[in-house]
Amino acid sequence: MKKLFLKMFRDVRKSLGLFVAISAVSAIGVALLTGFSVTSVSMQHMTNSYYKQANLADLTAYYLKIDDAGIAKIQNISGVADVYGRITLKASAADNKSDYLIHSVSSNEKIDVPALNSGHLPQAADECMIDSAYAKANNLSVEDNISAVINGQTDNFAISGIFNTAEYIYLVEDPAKNPEPDHQTYGLLYVDKSAVSLLTGSPGYTEVLVTLSKNANVEQVKKDITNSTVGYGFGHITLQKDQPVFSQLQSDLDSVSAIATSFPYIFFLVSAVIIFISMSRTVQSERGQIGIMKALGISTPVIMLHYMSYAVLCGLAGSIFGNLFGVFLLPQFMLKTYSGLYTFPEVVISGFGVYVTVSTIVVVLFGIIASLFSTRKVLREVPAQCMRPMPPKKAQKIWLEKHTKIWSRISYKNKLILRNILLNKQRAILSSIGIIGCVGVLLCGFGLRESINNLTTSQFTKMQKFDDMVLLKTPVAYNTPAPFSASNISESDQLSVVPVTLNLSKDVSAALYVLPQNNASIDLYNNNGAKLSLPADGILLPYKLAQEYHIKPGDLVTVKLESALYKNAAVQAKVAAVDVLYLSQDIYMSYEYLQTLGITPFVNGYYITLQDKSQDAATINYLSGIPAVRSAISNAALQKSFATMTGSENSLFYVMVIMSAALALAVIYNISSINIFERRRDIATLKVLGYRKNEIYSLVDVENLIITAFGCVFGLLFGAVIYKYLLAIVVSADMFLPYKISFSMVGLSVVFTFGFMIITNFMLRGKTHSIDMVESLKGVE
């Protein structure tokens, strides 16, 4: 037994390249499996404990103003565990460079508790605390001063503390318009209750945070809250799970774990294929030795174990390197990309034991199965049979020879290549698995890049035709003259953005965009790319929702306007057409139709078209300076921030290209090396017969070319399937990336694959070149 292990280690050393290749492919699979799983689990772990520690509200109810008596009423509703009222305001910095979200805090806060990093809670009207990301981005620390303009009045605060809060793990001003957090210009400002109530005049709260008891009926509680607090200017209720903060992070974590449970298996399969091929060859060439071992009385299972241990060794090596990457590097790298989007405490990498174990078992298992299959046949033979030379392969005609017309036109070199492929179908098919994986992964990579590029063009150029978007502090009546006027503004369309609940087969939250029927700001398109005009007799429903809830044009849907301004009215709206939206699934409606439904429209923003786009910055500056304007942002800025936000998809693209190259190179190089080794006698003979270098290279090259072409066909089919799957997992709930396989995706994938194949062929030339002509003089082994 000991000597057998010695033999195995010598075998590994003899073909180190092969061993490294198998281990490397296994390692990539393992790294993906462990790395992605560990990231997802650690993040999940962190968020769970972070949320728990903060005691996040299960739902939040919004009011114009509610007092302690109103809050006591909510507390008494059955199913409600805890209640906390606070004041919420939006404000901007005195220098107008930042916007603030202001909450009142107190020491008896039990829900959405902020975690102090340093300092203490604000205790006086002139104290505040700010979130750590804003503090960092603006270089602020405890005892510094900031001033904010609240309701037109400038107030100075001394920073008493810096905090993190699970409530705003993802802090953006308006996720629908700019999903990228900008901590430089948007921060949380928590002040003492006394300060805020003073500023807003009469005391009262605008928000009530509610936690529910274990078995509470959420719908019933929502209904009870609504009914019991009507008198306080009830706005609407949002559930924690519907807040973009949590759903976005959750969908990110879900895609990470979905990738972890699918993509690694491509690599495990490929390494199993290489193990199978090389093991088959080793066992074939060691037939004699196996015969001797058997003759010496070593039992078949022991011999099998010997060959299997090679596969196990490859798997273990792959597991060690893959897990080192997967535990120590990959999660750090991914957490770093997340920390651009989310603000969270330090994540402790945990729970990797399970994944290290699972990935090791899986990768070793693939290897064991592969070696079992490859050794089975030889090990079944009796020793005497083993020691005799292999019976010559039965000469058989390949199917193509029956078509003499075609066959006679093929050159002998190509006949040789074709026979070599078709008489070793198994090897050819297994080689093409590498290509199939390569093309498939490339198709996903190029597809992902292309859909994001297309999305960017569609969203920011074709659909959002406006240059700037302005939101007002206070809504005004429809057709009130706009509060701005500048020579550079050529057109402005009145806009009303209202949160709504769509009563489909279940309640769906969305935003309703109301625009004039004839507007120059937004162009919408249907699924066939035809332009839609804003109808006077219905709404436009996004394709993604229409698909998911089986709604077609002509159907009626109940739209509940979740705003006090619209008195939370629920209307029956007709779906006039279905439009395709990418970034967020919003409802579009014309003012004309809104009025037909009997609703008095309001305006809370404008879309603006400019005369001279180069003066955009100046116009934004001008607009931001208008007192009635809450915010003004340019379409170009939105596009830019979207590009940064999709940066992670871009890096995923490069990872995919590298992965596919590794797949193609590892498989073609190894299987071709084995093939060249098996045919070294033929190749030496050809050299002696005076075949030129390039003619001999082309034997290998053309064979790989044919296998690659074959693999491409199936690879594209395979890619089409996994691309569909990938789109479903990388896209967050709000986004829609249409599934489309374009000519350029296919073309680029095929070109890259052939490129990898050509590189591999060049790498193989050395192997062919080094075959000594003297080989041809030797006897058959």
Added chain:
Amino acid sequence: MPAKLIEFNNVSKQYIMGEVKIDALKNVSFTINEGELAIILGASGAGKTTVLNLLGGMDRATGGSILVENNDITKYNESKLTDYRREKIGFVFQFYNLISNLNALENVEFAAEVCKNHLNPKEVMQKVGLGERLYNYPSQLSGGEQQRVAIARAVAKNPLLLLCDEPTGALDSETGKQVIQLLLDINLQYQKTVVVITHNTAIAGISDKIIHMKNGEIENVTIDQRRKSIEEIEW
């Protein structure tokens, strides 16, 4: 007086294996004339294969010159050596070395394909007596038949020189005789120069010239005036 075709002038070949230098050939000189059937005879280790490798353009000498048609092939670069093997040399190997994925005729055609002045492969196959076995694969042929295909392959290239490395080494005596007879026929009918390398002294009698080798040197060269016929050979 027939023209000189091959001339070895003080050819030496030294292999360096780590620290050890092995002299495979030491100042070997001999000539072979056009149309001759020459045999290089010697025990294993005598340097026969080295002569074959050098003459066949498969290896380079470390000293001396090898003139073939008055061209010194020791001066050839790799690509010229390839051309030389392609156009001038027909190889017959001890273990036949047929391409297993091509049938008998294809094996011949395959080799002929690369030469400018090749002969009709089918006719050559008839000549070696395998007109009926054209479409059989190597694995379906006996050893003697495979060697005849190999000879046909060498002949079809219409080379200047047929180089045979122990052509009967893997065959029984009767089949071996048939193969030698075939080489004799080819030597006479096609007027081809044939060089046979062997350790088998029995077949030495059939040749025009016997070059005896020992320890990397020429022991002596005997010129046979009267060739024996194949029937006279005692194997």
